Amino acid sequence: MAETQKRLVREYETIYLLKPETPDDQVEEIKERLRGMVSRQGGKVIRFTNQGKRKTAFPVAKNQKALFMHCLYVGNPGLVGEFERNLKMLEQVTKFQSVKLADGVDFEARAVEQDVKIQPVEEEQRPREERPEFGERPEEPFEAAAEGEE
Numbered sequence: 001m002a003e004t005q006k007r008l009v010r011e012y013e014t015i016y017l018l019k020p021e022t023p024d025d026q027v028e029e030i031k032e033r034l035r036g037m038v039s040r041q042g043g044k045v046i047r048f049t050n051q052g053k054r055k056t057a058f059p060v061a062k063n064q065k066a067l068f069m070h071c072l073y074v075g076n077p078g079l080v081g082e083f084e085r086n087l088k089m090l091e092q093v094t095k096f097q098s099v100k101l102a103d104g105v106d107f108e109a110r111a112v113e114q115d116v117k118i119q120p121v122e123e124e125q126r127p128r129e130e131r132p133e134f135g136e137r138p139e140e141p142f143e144a145a146a147e148g149e150e
Contacts, residue, residue, distance in 0.1 A: 007107040009043070009074045016087055016096035017066035020053050027067065030090060031115070034071065037086050043075025047113040061094040072101075074110050 018027065027050065035045045051068035060066055073079070080098050087093045 008104045009076060009107045010100055011046075011072070011074045011102040011105045011110070012080055012083075012098055012100055013073075014071045014080075014083060014087075014096060014098040016069050016071070017056070017060060017094045018069060018092045019061065019094060020063055020065045020067055022067055022092045026092060027069070030092065031069075033090075034083065034086060037082060038073050038075060038079065041075060041079045041082055043073055043079045044107065044110065044112060046072040046074065046110060048072075048115045050115070050117040052118055063094070066094060074105055074107060 018030070031048050035048075038045050049070040049072075051070060053065050053067050055064055056066050071083075073083075080100075084096060084098060087096045
């Protein structure tokens with residue numbers, strides 16, 4: 001009759017941006033620091049995903065590009081605050097955002113996955129479309145186009 005109690009926790013993800021010139025060994029140090037902090041807080045890192053250097057929508061810390069990192073982890077509610085506090089202390093981190101994915105996740109059932117490194121998508125250099133110069137008029141006069149509509 002001894003029924004084991006399931007430990008239910010929350011599942012979170014945090015995306016953080018690193019400066020584009022951050023070397024790979026520093027990226028690994030940051031991952032290990034965060035992984036150790038999560039385990040000290042009673043949580044578990046499921047997976048880190050290095051999404052590579054990509055262009056940002058707007059300049060972040062005066063850089064047009066950043067190294068995108070994604071961390072998926074489970075733990076108690078206070079874990080996110082501690083995770084973000086550690087990110088704030090790192091000078092290589094320029095931005096971060098955390099999101100709660102699920103409530104009531106079984107801690108033991110959630111398996112740890114291998115870290116992933118995605119190759120960045122090569123930015124295509126496509127030729128610009130030829131546009132008429134400013135002030136140039138179309139071939140057809142405006143009056144002729146308006147007469148055809150009646």
